[in-house]
Amino acid sequence: MARFTWLRDFLAERYPMRQLDELLHHKQIPLHRHTFWYYWGGMTLALIGIQIASGVLLLLYYRPSAAEAFESVRFIMTKVQFGWLVRSVHAWAANLVIFSAMVHLASTFFLRSYRPPRELTWVSGVLLFFVLLGFGFTGYLLPWNVLAFFATKVGTEIVGVVPGIGAMLQTFLRGGADVTDVTLTRFFWLHIAVLPLALAAVLGLHLLLVQLQGMSKPLKLREERTVPFFPNFLLRDFIAWALILGAVLAISVYQPATLGDKADPFAPTPAGIQPEWYFLWMFQTLKLFPGHILGIEGELIAIALTGLGGLALLLVPWLDRPARRGQAHWLVTLIGIAGCAYVAGMTIWALQSGGAH
């Protein structure tokens, strides 16, 4: 460290280094039987890092047009050295980052980490989750294969059903009445320009809040042992990150991403068409809802309910009144479990009925 004193002096003379140092060092990580769940935020962050790195690499060869997208991805997969690895890592980590974010979301929910004063950390976290889903939805179309084409057709059709602004939002997303070349350009634009900016802003806020306020301790926990975040806990985080990087590489080597057939807007939708697994529960719900309920189109009701669910998720810190008073109410736990069970159950159901084709 002594070797860098000139640098430290240089910085200290110019910037408020003591405050920055304090911000880095003041956070303590509580050690208790739920400490395991603290790793999932960092895990999600590491996977986002992998996505940014592999995404930047893919941009070197990817061409965002209906005429060339599929061919350029095939070129990456078959001709570019280790192109298959870069794309497979991007495809696999895309799934893992959603999974990791789900675990992080669920664990902070069940531990009531959103209770005052951390409401905004929760809200920014839920917004980040939506941004990640947006990345998944827009990225899925980019290879321009049959699966992606029809999943996007259905996905943007769902947007169109939203009362009032739906039609406008749909036209905006598709860039016209149908999913075409224009849609691909838009999804590319969202995927590599708009969503990354949104991610950077909300993620920056999220991390700043966590760093300012430190970790939430679960209710009714008497243990007082802690470990400094910097550098002790961060070094443990690094171990987890190294493990996940190794895991992503291993999965990508043994199960490289597939490409399928090029999208043809004038071919019938093939059987067994499915969105990414994290949208499957919604897909299954849409499948089950009847055409009409009390004269209203069934899909509209399904979409309205999902929208309300998303809003409720965002407002959890204010809806859970007992947690504001420092109590963990059994009903909140039950609602959380019911929500997880619904999503998990519907996903498994969809996977099974999809596998039958």
Next chain:
Amino acid sequence: MTECSGCPKERLSRRAFLQLLLKGSVLALFGATIYPVARYLFPPRGADVSVSTVVAGTVGELAVNSAKIFRFGSQPGILVRTPQDELRAFSAVCTHLNCTVQFDRAASVINCACHNGKFDLNGQVISGPPPRALEAYRVNTRGDDIIVSKLA
């Protein structure tokens, strides 16, 4: 707020007037920037080829109890030759969530693989989530050509 004794109460003070002007200008500048951006985000309406009649295929290429997808402008249509040897045509866009339907030979129904919607050969919903029947088209033959046109 400074009150002047001579002037009526509702008269704007110089400060309030300048503030109003400044806020108004900022708002106008903001609007003048946002509006073109908002319009820019929506693509120009393409030269929409609103086709009303199209040659969907030839009688010879379509066996009894089979179907084909044809282009109707920018949309897919489905032309069915029923087991009773009648020609029918519908929009191939499922009324549920826009997937492209296909003909199921074994059951002689039109089905949508996305959410398992089924239509009969009149385009009516048999089962599944679609809320409406498929849009039907008029079918005529001219020589060997099958002409499909929109119902008026």
